[in-house]
Every structure is written in C-alpha cells, then in structure tokens.
Amino acid sequence: MATFQIKGGKPLKGEITPQGAKNEVLQILCAVLLTNEQVRIKNIPDIRDVNRLIEILGDLGVKTQKNGKGDFTFQADDLRLDYLRGKQFRKDGAALRGSIMLMGPLLARFGEAFMPKPGGDKIGRRRLDTHFEGFFALGAKYRFNPDEDFYGVEVDENGLQGSYMLLEEASVTGTANIIMAAVLAKGTTTVYNAACEPYIQQLCKMLNRMGAKISGISSNLLTIEGVEVLGGTEHTCLPDMIEIGSWIGLAAMTKSELTIKNVSWENLGVIPDVFKKLGIKLERRDDDIYIPAQENYEIERFIDGSILTISDAPWPGFTPDLLSIILVIATQAKGSVLVHQKMFESRLFFVDKLIEMGAQIILCDPHRATVIGLNHETPLKGAELTSPDIRAGMSLLIAALSAKGETIIHNIDQIDRGYEDIDTRLRAIGADIIRA
Numbered sequence: 001m002a003t004f005q006i007k008g009g010k011p012l013k014g015e016i017t018p019q020g021a022k023n024e025v026l027q028i029l030c031a032v033l034l035t036n037e038q039v040r041i042k043n044i045p046d047i048r049d050v051n052r053l054i055e056i057l058g059d060l061g062v063k064t065q066k067n068g069k070g071d072f073t074f075q076a077d078d079l080r081l082d083y084l085r086g087k088q089f090r091k092d093g094a095a096l097r098g099s100i101m102l103m104g105p106l107l108a109r110f111g112e113a114f115m116p117k118p119g120g121d122k123i124g125r126r127r128l129d130t131h132f133e134g135f136f137a138l139g140a141k142y143r144f145n146p147d148e149d150f151y152g153v154e155v156d157e158n159g160l161q162g163s164y165m166l167l168e169e170a171s172v173t174g175t176a177n178i179i180m181a182a183v184l185a186k187g188t189t190t191v192y193n194a195a196c197e198p199y200i201q202q203l204c205k206m207l208n209r210m211g212a213k214i215s216g217i218s219s220n221l222l223t224i225e226g227v228e229v230l231g232g233t234e235h236t237c238l239p240d241m242i243e244i245g246s247w248i249g250l251a252a253m254t255k256s257e258l259t260i261k262n263v264s265w266e267n268l269g270v271i272p273d274v275f276k277k278l279g280i281k282l283e284r285r286d287d288d289i290y291i292p293a294q295e296n297y298e299i300e301r302f303i304d305g306s307i308l309t310i311s312d313a314p315w316p317g318f319t320p321d322l323l324s325i326i327l328v329i330a331t332q333a334k335g336s337v338l339v340h341q342k343m344f345e346s347r348l349f350f351v352d353k354l355i356e357m358g359a360q361i362i363l364c365d366p367h368r369a370t371v372i373g374l375n376h377e378t379p380l381k382g383a384e385l386t387s388p389d390i391r392a393g394m395s396l397l398i399a400a401l402s403a404k405g406e407t408i409i410h411n412i413d414q415i416d417r418g419y420e421d422i423d424t425r426l427r428a429i430g431a432d433i434i435r436a
Contacts, residue, residue, distance in 0.1 A: 003410050004423065007432040008382060008403035011293065012256035014429035016247055018239040018263060019045035019420040020070060023321075024199035025237050026098035027176045028206060029053050029074075032062065033105035034180060035210060036077035037232030044070045044237065048417040052096050059083055059092065075232075081110060090116045090150065100131060101173055103153065104180035107140060112154040130167055130174030137165040138178075138185050162187030162226055170195045170220065170314040176203055183212040185226040194222045197315040198238060198267040209233040238264050243419065244289070245271055245322040246394050249329040251291040252280045253402040255376070258429065260289040269316045274326070277308060278333055296376055299335030307370075311340035320344060321391050327351070328395040331359040331380065332402065333373035340368050350392035353385050357403055382407040390418035397422070401431055 020043035029050070032039040044050060046069075054072070058064050061080040065073040083089050084106070093099040094116040106113035128151075132142065135153045138160040143152030162185050167174065175195040180203075182189035194200070196218055204217045210233045213225035244263050251258040252275075265272075265287055272282060272289070279297030283290045299308055312320035320343045327339045331354060341347050345366040355361055357380040360372040374380075382405030387393030393415040400407035409415075412435070415422060423433045 006400040012430040017261040018243045020237040021240040030101040032074040035230040040234040042236040104177035108184035130171040134178035137163045160185035162189040164190045167193040182224040189224040191222040206235045249325040257293040309338040324391040324395040330371040334375040379404045386410040387414040
C-alpha cells in the first residue's frame with residue numbers, strides 16, 4: 001500500500017488551482033441517467049471516488065467519451081439494467097457511498113433501483129432514511145433481501161407521484177436523490193427542509209437546463225413540477241470548497257504565501273470568515289484568494305470573552321468536511337478553540353495522531369475537542385501515521401508539512417479518494433513530499 005514521505009517545516013510559495021468539486025460531481029454524474037441524450041460535464045476531478053463512479057456508469061452501459069482533462073460526455077441510451085442485480089455491482093456500489101445517488105434517477109426513469117449497503121469514510125453512522133422516506137413519499141415500495149445486503153425500491157404501474165414532504169434532516173445526498181426522482185414524477189413535489197448547498201443548486205440548475213421545472217433553488221423549500229422527459233445539456237462543476245479550505249489551512253500552518261486561483265467566491269459562504277476567526281489573513285483578489293505569509297495567527301474570542309466555538313451546520317452554516325482542517329491549524333494558533341463536530345460522531349478520532357505529533361488537544365467526547373494552540377513556539381514533530389478517512393488524511397498531511405522532521409503517512413488511498421494528484425501539486429509549490 002502506498003505511503004507519503006514528508007519532510008516538513010518548509011515554507012511554500014506560489015499559486016494553486018482547486019480541482020472540481022467532488023461532492024457536486026458525484027451528484028451530476030448520477031443525473032446523466034435521467035436522459036437518453038448526451039450530457040457533457042466539465043471540471044471533473046481525477047480522483048478515486050469519481051473515477052470509480054464513472055466506471056460503474058460504464059459497466060451499467062453508459063457511453064463515455066473523454067474530451068480532454070476533466071471533460072467528459074455521457075449518454076445513457078442503452079443501459080444494461082441486469083448489471084444492477086449482479087455480484088459485480090454489489091461489490092462496486094458497496095465501495096462507494098456516492099453510488100446511493102444512482103437510485104433516484106434509475107427509479108424515476110425505469111421504475112426500480114437497487115443498491116448494496118454503501119461504503120465510504122468510516123466516520124460514524126450515516127443514515128439512509130432520508131433517501132428512502134423521500135422515495136416512499138413519491139409512491140415507491142421498499143424491497144430488501146437481508147441475505148444479500150441489498151436495498152431495492154420499485155414503483156407500480158402508476159409510476160412516481162408528486163408529493164409534499166418535510167425532510168427530517170437536510171441531507172445533501174438525500175435531497176439530491178429526491179430531486180432526481182421527482183423531476184420525472186407525475187404532478188408537483190414540494191420538499192421542505194431541503195439541503196441548499198451550492199452543489200445542490202448546481203444540480204437543480206443543470207436539471208432545469210435539461211427541461212426540469214424546479215423552483216426555490218438556493219432555499220430550503222423546493223418545488224418540482226414533474227415532466228415527462230429530459231434532454232441533454234452541458235455543465236461545468238464548481239471548484240471544490242473543501243480543497244480551497246485545505247489550502248488556506250496549509251498556508252497558515254506552514255507560514256506560506258499562497259494564491260488560490262478561481263475559487264468562485266460567491267459560493268464559499270462563511271468559509272473565509274471562519275478562517276479569519278482563527279486569525280488567518282486572507283484577501284479577495286478578483287476571484288482568487290491571496291494568503292500572505294504569517295508568523296503567527298491569533299484565535300478570536302466571543303464578545304463576552306469566552307472561548308471560541310467552531311461547529312458545523314447545514315448550509316449556509318459551516319461545512320463539516322472542513323472541521324478536521326480547522327482542528328489541525330488551531331494546533332499552531334495563539335489561543336484556544338472548541339471544535340464541535342455535530343453531524344458525525346467519529347470524525348474527531350484522528351486527534352490521537354496529532355497528540356502524538358505534539359499537539360495539545362483534549363478530546364471531550366466523540367463530538368467535541370478543545371485545542372490549545374502552540375503559537376508556532378513548539379513545532380509539531382514528525383511521526384508515522386495512518387490516514388483514517390479523506391478529510392482526516394488531508395489534515396494529517398497539513399500537519400506533516402508543518403512538522404519538524406520526517407513524517408510517513410500510510411493508507412494514502414484515502415487521501416487520493418478526494419484530492420487530485422495531491423503530491424505533484426504540493427511539490428509544485430515547494431513541498432518535500434514523495435509517494436512511495
């Protein structure tokens with residue numbers, strides 16, 4: 001299994017361009033199943049999870065043409081639906097959590113869909129109830145074979161019917177699945193407490209270009225008037241906000257001057273402001289983020305003088321995928337912060353690895369950690385680590401690049417799942433990192 005060997009403590013310098021947004025691309029790729037016409041998608045990142053989903057689409061019979069880097073054309077006009085019942089899909093689908101979003105388009109277009117228990121990051125319980133409750137509200141019936149760990153949904157001869165639904169949680173993938181099922185349902189579907197992340201907005205805009213009728217985009221109340229058929233379109237994915245936040249954290253931890261290019265500022269929400277609360281200086285220059293080299297950065301306090309708390313929340317709140325980055329860069333800040341991960345109970349369990357490197361962190365419970373910043377007075381020290389998931393893996397990589405001495409990170413396949421050609425891009429700005 002591949003590893004990263006990193007010699008830390010070197011300041012970096014230069015420009016870096018974020019990849020296409022992983023969490024958007026996984027939705028958009030599933031949406032190509034809603035039409036038999038060609039759909040062209042640009043700014044697709046070359047990462048393991050995305051490539052795996054493209055392979056699944058190919059095995060399902062979707063015609064795939066690569067037009068250039070990150071630019072593909074798909075056409076789902078002659079599908080092999082028997083693949084969904086086979087052992088190979090059971091294996092392929094279970095390895096990628098994002099494949100759950102194949103169900104909505106397949107159910108809408110073909111009246112049935114199957115899904116093995118999905119995999120992905122081991123970051124605690126991640127319920128699928130929102131997906132299935134949405135399908136049931138549209139008239140689908142549940143099928144499950146416990147001997148095969150296989151989920152299924154199907155509709156009768158009446159097809160999917162529009163409905164009102166109030167989602168128990170604003171699940172991003174659940175909202176995407178419901179939207180993709182509802183666009184071809186009969187009648188009107190109203191979804192309240194819908195997720196409204198920029199990636200959901202992008203999906204809705206793409207579907208509307210294909211002929212769907214979705215209103216309320218960017219709010220948590222969506223109205224979807226079902227149509228009989230959708231056509232082809234072209235779509236360009238946003239830059240990845242999680243990677244943008246990672247580069248901001250990297251610059252701060254390594255005292256580096258970096259420019260992050262073409263970040264789509266209007267879709268970053270509160271992300272820049274949260275990093276500023278940690279004392280990190282950053283400037284908007286056209287559509288770029290400029291981060292000057294800083295010797296120190298000081299964490300703000302609340303107005304009453306109490307310790308700052310940074311927590312995740314549904315959009316437009318702070319994305320949970322960046323809390324691991326916030327935690328690691330707080331280790332070298334001046335001051336203290338409480339990091340509260342509300343949505344996933346195991347995502348903070350990598351802090352023992354940071355403590356091994358010399359960080360001062362108190363893990364209060366599975367959801368909260370208090371970080372006492374070292375103010376760059378005592379650098380982290382190199383260690384031999386293992387990446388537990390995508391975001392923790394990137395956080396450990398940032399820690400290693402700031403640390404004194406050599407760090408070895410195992411299980412870097414987890415990092416490759418979410419970050420394109422990460423070692424090459426880091427070397428281009430001066431990092432001492434080798435893939436071995």
